[in-house]
Amino acid sequence: MRFIKLLLLSLLYTTTTQAQSIEPGVSKQLAETRAANIHNLQYTLNLNIPGNKTTDIEATETITFNYKQTGQALQLDFKEDPAKIKSVEINGKLATINASKEHLLLEAKYLLSSKNTVTLNFTAGNGALNRNDDYLYALFVPDRARTVFPCFDQPNLKATFALTLQLPITWKALSNGPIQDSTSTATNKTYHFKTSDTLSTYLFSFAAGKFISTKQNIGKLNPEFLYRETDKTKIQLSTDAIFKAHGDAVNFLESWTNIPFPFQKIGFVGIPDFQFGGMEHPGEVQYKASSLFLDASATQDQIIARLNLISHETAHMWFGDMVTMDWFNDVWMKEVFANFMADKVTDSLMGDETFNLKFLTDHFPAAYGIDRTPGANPIRQNLDNLKDAGSLYGNIIYHKAPIMMRQLELLMGKENFQNGVREYLKTYAYHNATWPDLIKILGKYTTEDLNVWNNTWVNQPGRPVFNYSLVSKNGKITRFILIQHAERGATRTWAQSFEITLYYPGSTKTITVNMTKGVADLKETQGMKRPMYVLFNSGGEGYGLFPTDKDMYNSIAEIQSPLQRTSAYISLYENMLAGRYIKPAALLDLYTKALNTEKEEMSLRLITGYISSIYWQFITPANRQKVSDQLEGALWQALQQQTAPNNKKILFSTYQSIYQSATARNNVYNVWKQQQPPAGIKLSEDDYTGLSFSLALRNDADTTILTQQYARITNPDRKKRFEFIRPALSSDVKVRDQFFRSLQELKNRAKESNVLTALSYLHHPLRQATSVKYLAKSLDLLQTIQVTGDIFFPQSWLSSTFGSYQSAEAAQIVNTFLANHPNYNEKLKAKIQQSTDNLMRASTKLLPKTVMIE
Ligand SMILES: [Zn+2]
Numbered sequence: 001m002r003f004i005k006l007l008l009l010s011l012l013y014t015t016t017t018q019a020q021s022i023e024p025g026v027s028k029q030l031a032e033t034r035a036a037n038i039h040n041l042q043y044t045l046n047l048n049i050p051g052n053k054t055t056d057i058e059a060t061e062t063i064t065f066n067y068k069q070t071g072q073a074l075q076l077d078f079k080e081d082p083a084k085i086k087s088v089e090i091n092g093k094l095a096t097i098n099a100s101k102e103h104l105l106l107e108a109k110y111l112l113s114s115k116n117t118v119t120l121n122f123t124a125g126n127g128a129l130n131r132n133d134d135y136l137y138a139l140f141v142p143d144r145a146r147t148v149f150p151c152f153d154q155p156n157l158k159a160t161f162a163l164t165l166q167l168p169i170t171w172k173a174l175s176n177g178p179i180q181d182s183t184s185t186a187t188n189k190t191y192h193f194k195t196s197d198t199l200s201t202y203l204f205s206f207a208a209g210k211f212i213s214t215k216q217n218i219g220k221l222n223p224e225f226l227y228r229e230t231d232k233t234k235i236q237l238s239t240d241a242i243f244k245a246h247g248d249a250v251n252f253l254e255s256w257t258n259i260p261f262p263f264q265k266i267g268f269v270g271i272p273d274f275q276f277g278g279m280e281h282p283g284e285v286q287y288k289a290s291s292l293f294l295d296a297s298a299t300q301d302q303i304i305a306r307l308n309l310i311s312h313e314t315a316h317m318w319f320g321d322m323v324t325m326d327w328f329n330d331v332w333m334k335e336v337f338a339n340f341m342a343d344k345v346t347d348s349l350m351g352d353e354t355f356n357l358k359f360l361t362d363h364f365p366a367a368y369g370i371d372r373t374p375g376a377n378p379i380r381q382n383l384d385n386l387k388d389a390g391s392l393y394g395n396i397i398y399h400k401a402p403i404m405m406r407q408l409e410l411l412m413g414k415e416n417f418q419n420g421v422r423e424y425l426k427t428y429a430y431h432n433a434t435w436p437d438l439i440k441i442l443g444k445y446t447t448e449d450l451n452v453w454n455n456t457w458v459n460q461p462g463r464p465v466f467n468y469s470l471v472s473k474n475g476k477i478t479r480f481i482l483i484q485h486a487e488r489g490a491t492r493t494w495a496q497s498f499e500i501t502l503y504y505p506g507s508t509k510t511i512t513v514n515m516t517k518g519v520a521d522l523k524e525t526q527g528m529k530r531p532m533y534v535l536f537n538s539g540g541e542g543y544g545l546f547p548t549d550k551d552m553y554n555s556i557a558e559i560q561s562p563l564q565r566t567s568a569y570i571s572l573y574e575n576m577l578a579g580r581y582i583k584p585a586a587l588l589d590l591y592t593k594a595l596n597t598e599k600e601e602m603s604l605r606l607i608t609g610y611i612s613s614i615y616w617q618f619i620t621p622a623n624r625q626k627v628s629d630q631l632e633g634a635l636w637q638a639l640q641q642q643t644a645p646n647n648k649k650i651l652f653s654t655y656q657s658i659y660q661s662a663t664a665r666n667n668v669y670n671v672w673k674q675q676q677p678p679a680g681i682k683l684s685e686d687d688y689t690g691l692s693f694s695l696a697l698r699n700d701a702d703t704t705i706l707t708q709q710y711a712r713i714t715n716p717d718r719k720k721r722f723e724f725i726r727p728a729l730s731s732d733v734k735v736r737d738q739f740f741r742s743l744q745e746l747k748n749r750a751k752e753s754n755v756l757t758a759l760s761y762l763h764h765p766l767r768q769a770t771s772v773k774y775l776a777k778s779l780d781l782l783q784t785i786q787v788t789g790d791i792f793f794p795q796s797w798l799s800s801t802f803g804s805y806q807s808a809e810a811a812q813i814v815n816t817f818l819a820n821h822p823n824y825n826e827k828l829k830a831k832i833q834q835s836t837d838n839l840m841r842a843s844t845k846l847l848p849k850t851v852m853i854e
Pocket residue numbers: 280312316334335338
């Protein structure tokens with residue numbers, strides 16, 4: 001049916017060059033047609049960048065490519081005012097400029113069925129250049145190159161880029177290729193960059209501005225690092241570690257993949273208030289500066305996070321940059337491999353035990369946070385137009401996918417998996433590939449049916465719920481079975497392997513469960529003594545909602561292995577949300593008791609996070625007053641008892657975030673005022689800024705706190721950040737109203753990471769009575785935010801806004817919005833459902849009934 005219709009259309013339309021469908025963005029159909037007809041693509045781009053961020057950037061560009069004539073106009077992507085194009089010359093002939101719906105149309109009569117040269121004179125768009133007073137950076141992922149210069153903006157039209165930048169004399173620059181030569185006048189300089197390796201448009205990039213440059217040798221490479229940090233201690237304590245982390249990651253990846261570093265050079269830039277953690281442009285990786293530069297107050301967690309971030313971006317050089325997804329629906333592939341490899345680098349440096357714990361705390365809570373909601377999305381999603389690519393990103397890609405990949409590795413065996421991935425990289429080097437391409441290759445290395453497996457784990461959302469039945473007679477187990485079913489949607493089985501530990505006085509017995517069907521009969525337990533309690537998913541590899549044994553609750557501190565304890569903490573929280581086994585107040589109590597005894601930093605961070613979540617979202621404001629004194633007391637006491645500085649710091653930070661009493665206020669205020677942290681803790685300038693925000697949020701009697709804190713800050717980029725966030729903390733509701741209104745203007749949302757911090761204060765539970773009125777407008781703005789913002793912004797906008805609400809009024813606003821927009825963009829609707837799931841659970845109290853088979 002569909003084929004016939006398409007055929008008819010093409011017969012009708014071949015006679016005219018203007019009748020092909022033109023739509024905004026880059027549709028899949030357009031991308032497929034162009035990929036079939038365009039080859040050997042090269043861009044030569046010359047940008048004249050003035051120091052003043054509001055002055056236009058004048059540009060020239062030459063695009064050359066081999067072409068297979070279609071008889072129709074060729075669409076070049078340019079999402080800007082067509083009036084910015086001054087001239088277009090095609091194969092030496094001046095062409096009239098024909099523009100429609102974000103495209104420049106190159107008419108068929110000018111094009112040759114061989115090599116073509118298109119030369120353009122234009123004013124560059126500023127859309128993705130992130131222009132600041134004295135620096136800028138190009139960030140084109142996923143389809144934003146077309147907001148700056150005309151191009152074929154799709155990942156499978158890889159090209160080389162020859163870039164020339166004219167810059168103010170005091171600026172430095174970094175791009176994909178090394179600088180080939182530079183010339184200068186009294187006021188300006190010109191950098192010619194060497195032609196880049198073959199890249200997708202989203203990986204072409206540069207950064208330029210007033211930066212400090214430093215270089216260090218790491219093995220055979222000598223990367224350049226540009227940054228704007230001014231804090232001498234941070235620079236001194238971080239620079240070597242940053243270079244070393246790159247060197248370690250490169251060494252690990254070269255050996256794991258058996259492929260040498262695949263690009264001309266390594267280079268990276270630390271960008272203030274960068275909107276992501278990092279972005280993997282070959283030769284010019286961009287990082288959020290605050291994730292790179294740490295001082296002596298840094299916790300182990302921050303140091304590991306930096307290592308992990310650098311390893312993630314470095315892994316992309318092989319996964320994503322060298323072998324690139326064919327279309328952005330498979331963007332998750334590059335992210336899962338980058339995370340998976342980053343974890344392996346971390347594993348090789350920190351050992352299995354720490355690694356397993358890190359994997360557990362990093363990925364599982366974040367993946368469950370989406371997958372338990374009615375808005376959960378599968379790992380692999382459809383994408384009809386690149387303009388919607390941003391909506392694919394989220395925790396499922398970053399956190400469920402690595403869990404899935406680890407289960408795949410367990411299923412296939414490590415060596416088979418590695419050999420399969422190596423073959424995949426070799427086969428598609430410098431080209432594009434799809435997930436089915438990879439599955440096909442991996443299928444050669446295993447006897448398992450990867451298609452069935454793929455369908456449950458990758459093509460469908462959701463997680464399994466586990467129940468059990470343990471029957472015993474005369475103190476011996478006679479039958480122990482585990483049952484899994486889908487939490488939502490169609491019946492299916494998540495084939496996976498995990499551990500169960502039986503606890504006896506003075507001993508334990510761990511069994512591995514390879515669950516491939518809906519029911520697993522744990523025959524090896526028959527005849528064993530009935531345990532005191534059972535810890536399900538004790539090794540933390542299993543994915544889903546696992547039971548928690550009530551007889552464990554009072555003994556959790558006695559579980560020796562941090563990994564097992566932490567897996568229990570996670571299962572308890574998930575069950576609390578699901579309405580099984582334990583209620584919020586009881587769980588808050590259980591976690592509070594663990595504050596003294598939990599010595600493992602990652603686990604302590606996790607439970608203090610859960611404590612904040614329950615305290616602010618699952619306890620009513622009235623009950624919160626009642627438990628507050630006890631919780632403050634427990635935190636303060638644990639802070640004295642714990643000996644590790646990082647643990648003390650985590651506890652202090654939780655104390656600061658939950659405090660309500662006058663005593664606690666004085667403790668927090670004195671620390672901030674005298675800049676004298678509790679014994680054993682180191683606090684950085686950012687920490688003191690956080691303290692000043694906590695105090696201001698509670699309308700502290702000292703009304704000059706923010707002014708004093710502002711005066712303490714010396715770094716100009718951080719001063720600007722403070723100025724931006726400050727009105728969101730004002731005790732004057734009119735100032736906050738005005739701040740929220742200002743966010744409706746695009747220019748006030750430009751620094752997204754600052755917007756998000758401000759929003760989380762604006763919507764803090766202590767301010768919700770006056771902020772609930774912003775919720776409806778925040779939802780109204782969502783579509784605009786998706787169009788104008790960077791890829792993570794819609795989701796983060798929602799979670800910073802709705803992240804801590806619990807009232808029926810807030811829930812009603814969301815429900816009304818969804819009811820009034822029945823045809824709302826599905827992916828955005830899903831994001832709303834994901835971000836408001838806790839709110840719905842907290843507000844309705846219609847939690848599902850306890851399911852137990854006993
Ligand atoms: Zn990534």
